[in-house]
Amino acid sequence: MRQEDQTDTLFTALAEQLKTPLLQIARLSELSPTHDMARISVISEHALRLVDAYTQTQVQAQTKLLLEPLTSSSVLYDVANALQPFAKQYDYTIETDLRGKNVPVMAHRASLRLMLTLLGASIIEADNAAGSGHRYLILGTHRSAKGTIVGVFSNQVSLSQKALQLTRQLHGKAAQSVPSLGQAGGAGLAIADRLSEQLAAPLRAYRHQSLYGIGSLLLPSRQLQLVI
Amino acid sequence: MKILVVESDRILGQTTQSVLEAQNHEVILKRDAQSALDILDNNMPDIIILELQLGLHNGVEFLYEVRSYPEWQHIPVIVYTLNARVLDERFGKALNQLGVAAVLYKPHTSAKNLTQAVGQLIPI
Numbered sequence: 001m002r003q004e005d006q007t008d009t010l011f012t013a014l015a016e017q018l019k020t021p022l023l024q025i026a027r028l029s030e031l032s033p034t035h036d037m038a039r040i041s042v043i044s045e046h047a048l049r050l051v052d053a054y055t056q057t058q059v060q061a062q063t064k065l066l067l068e069p070l071t072s073s074s075v076l077y078d079v080a081n082a083l084q085p086f087a088k089q090y091d092y093t094i095e096t097d098l099r100g101k102n103v104p105v106m107a108h109r110a111s112l113r114l115m116l117t118l119l120g121a122s123i124i125e126a127d128n129a130a131g132s133g134h135r136y137l138i139l140g141t142h143r144s145a146k147g148t149i150v151g152v153f154s155n156q157v158s159l160s161q162k163a164l165q166l167t168r169q170l171h172g173k174a175a176q177s178v179p180s181l182g183q184a185g186g187a188g189l190a191i192a193d194r195l196s197e198q199l200a201a202p203l204r205a206y207r208h209q210s211l212y213g214i215g216s217l218l219l220p221s222r223q224l225q226l227v228i
Numbered sequence: 229m230k231i232l233v234v235e236s237d238r239i240l241g242q243t244t245q246s247v248l249e250a251q252n253h254e255v256i257l258k259r260d261a262q263s264a265l266d267i268l269d270n271n272m273p274d275i276i277i278l279e280l281q282l283g284l285h286n287g288v289e290f291l292y293e294v295r296s297y298p299e300w301q302h303i304p305v306i307v308y309t310l311n312a313r314v315l316d317e318r319f320g321k322a323l324n325q326l327g328v329a330a331v332l333y334k335p336h337t338s339a340k341n342l343t344q345a346v347g348q349l350i351p352i
Contacts, residue, residue: 019335024237031247
């Protein structure tokens, strides 16, 4: 077995193992009524999501994702709900912005939801590290000539195309693979990037109205378009 | 309602028990498939909450066993697991064929979500 494969196997086992204590912390703190424990619950849920996302990318690398027709707005609604408690820790407001006719797209719901959630959390962490004053994040979708763009946007340029490329170059080689993320290691962004590859919808920087952000281009579902 | 929780992890089993008891359910907690099957013989529950990753016999084997006896076939089973395979649509369909009422992936399921899923199985 190659060294790289062995490392991946080891990390997968480690991630699987870590899910249990993180889940224990999350559930125990969820049951406690105090404010501090509620915060611990949110923090451990986020750590659990990261670890779980890594194991999912490993599992999905061995299978072919079954894409299904879905509306991006329904996924963004789920992502907003998932991100809300994490965003609240940083005094952020999450908003959704749906532009144009909501055309069905082909995607894998669980992977797309996870990818956008990790992206959102990464942008919040990046903005927090940059000490920016703004406190909102837009989960947006709009149409383009080739399909539907779904992504996470803010009025900061912390996660630009350049930052994304740098992350891909430094991933696995540097402890801090995204300089704009401060002390966060950028694993969320790297995992989101891997999920986007598995969705055949690579991440890249997009503009949404006057906002900056990162997202994916999803192809329309021709089949569902006929009935909607 | 009498609920049998089959959970291999002691701490997660206890938190699930606390959550359900707070909703006035009677909970029987078992750590492995064999002792859970023994309970079914003597003390039939209204609902089973099942982790698939158990020691010795896994949860799927337990499900097959439960569904092979006519007197246990009607018991609603909620799969509540840390096994990410349940996110795969094909695996989810296979579980549905075994009469699973709901499939909940633990990292995506808060204590509140679990009690809601149990609540949906209570006859009005």
